[in-house]
Amino acid sequence: MTRILMLSTALSAIALPALAETLTIYTSQPQEQMTEVIAAFNEAHPDIQVDLFRSGTTEVMAKLQAEFAAGNSPADVLLIADAVAMTQLKADDRLLAHPDAPVQGIDAALLDADAMFFPTKLITTGIVYNTTLVDTAPTSWADLAEPQAAAQTIMPSPLYSGAAAIHVGTMVQQPEFGWDYFEALADGGAVAGQGNGTVLEAVARGEKAYGVLVEYMAMNAKAQGSPVDFVFPSEGVTAVTQPVAILAQTDAPEAAKAFVDWQLGQAAQEQSVAQGYFPLVAGMAAPEGYPDAASLTIIGADNAALLSDGEAVKMEFADLYGG
Template sequence: MKKLYKVMMSLALVSLAAGCASGGNEQVKNANEGTKPVDSAKEVKEVSGTVNLYTSESQDLVNEMIQDFKKKQPKIDVKIYRSGTGAVISKIEAEQMGGAIQADVIWFADIDYYSKLAKKGMLEKYDSPEAANLDKRYAYEDGKYYEVRQIFNVIGYNTLKIKNAPKSWQDLGSPEYKGKVAIANPNYSGAAFLTLASLVNTNGMGWDYFSSLKNNGVKFEQSNGNLTSKLATGEYYGVSVVDFMVRNAKNSGSPVEIAWPSEGSVLIPTPVGIISGSKNKEASQKLMDYLLSTDGQKFFVKQGYIPVKGDAGAPEGSPKLDSIKVMPLDMKFLEDNRESLKTKFGELFSEAK
């Protein structure tokens, strides 16, 4: 009997164990069913398309920037039309007269023109998530266009030709620079036009300053890039030029240096905006996001630009922002005198037309 009892108990334990195993498997099955992957329809949509970018930015630097952008957005192509600010504006206006602007994104140095486009409803308001912590002064007209990095027009000089650094804009009109001073053509360069307007509108400067440059044999170049190259070779001793180009040339070993004029440097706004009605709006927004992102801002620093986000760092050799004296940019003066400035400049410098 004892033997039979032991056999029956053994069978009961086996049965119980099997039942528990079965119940456990069922619980595991139920648990797995309760953690099925989320429906793929909820995944973020990948953006694709082609963005037509019209810009006055340096060709090599904007190409580098777009290549870095495409690493993040490989399905977005960017077609670049690059020329001086004046030529870019002429292309936009010709296309507008022809029925439709072909650009999706614009990026050049004429903030007054952006303001005009915005007033006509021709720029798309975009609240970029990357602009959430951006200083409001860089989000123009509540996000219709944005500043993405900062450049300044300054004096660049060749350290092999000029031993005592210039301290004032007026120094470029001194005998030391006679026949060896140059500026960019304001009819072509947006930065040069803003510098023209700022200096003409500054007490103690005005058109007399540009007359002094004329008397000193001032030369003209179409672009800041040409100015920097000829400054590095010593063809020019001093030039009015954008800061990052001189900084990059110096860091590459050229005998050039930046002088920050006592009257103030000229801040050159170069906004980025999306054209209203763009057929590639989502892709254009992704490009804007990138330019304002930490990655984009750090890439600007790598290229020698001062970023609009302080946490991105600063380029080698750049001053602290709060140490830079800047001439005020009078937008009303710029708007009211755009054509008269061009006319007067053309009369004074017929060779620069």
């Protein structure tokens, strides 16, 4: 008995290694990119296993809300191209604050004042076109509304894509565009696909000559030899920052904070540039072939209106283009 007690005491004095944590991430970032992200994150944090659910922002949010309604979600971290959805989750007390996140070098205007979610990159929406079908490249959003161009235009649907929801919501706030612009496109024969991937495929295959698309998809496809090019329209571009956040009900808060911190760090920002994104950290160069981010005209949006009008915008869009 004495020997057993002594052995038990000796074992209790040994510091056992911490069990590896599992981190569940819900995201709208493309699968192949997230594979690279997770591999790079695990180089820095090999003890954290990452489980992934990936779909369009709207489907990610629908899954999350259904899980909340059922009682809980397995998600620990959310990484989506929709600051408006993050704002709603914050208002619903679904996010965990992370005031110690390393935000040095990031424009304070892009940061949530309560440190509930954080921008990870700058993603703009402009015009992609097929270089074998188009002799004269468009230069403006107005060019797409011309009847010949509209008939050959495809755009992502805000019913599926968070970036598309922000793009449409932002454009209809502008007096020079409004719903009249989208009605003109629809009257001219423009169609809506699902997400941005659908748009790129249609334009790259020559099914459509023009598309409304996030810039990195077009620029990456061009670099890989696809017959496409991208235009930053003269009136300006709409933009999202692909924020990352920790869910309040996470059972792995330290692993979640580690992922957020890594996303905001130098290694992740360099990876973002390599994947074709504008960097958020000051002093970092944009990907090859991109303009300087500081030279872009960003079309401003009323974020409170984007949140309050979001469902109405989706319904109006569906009336024009189908749901």
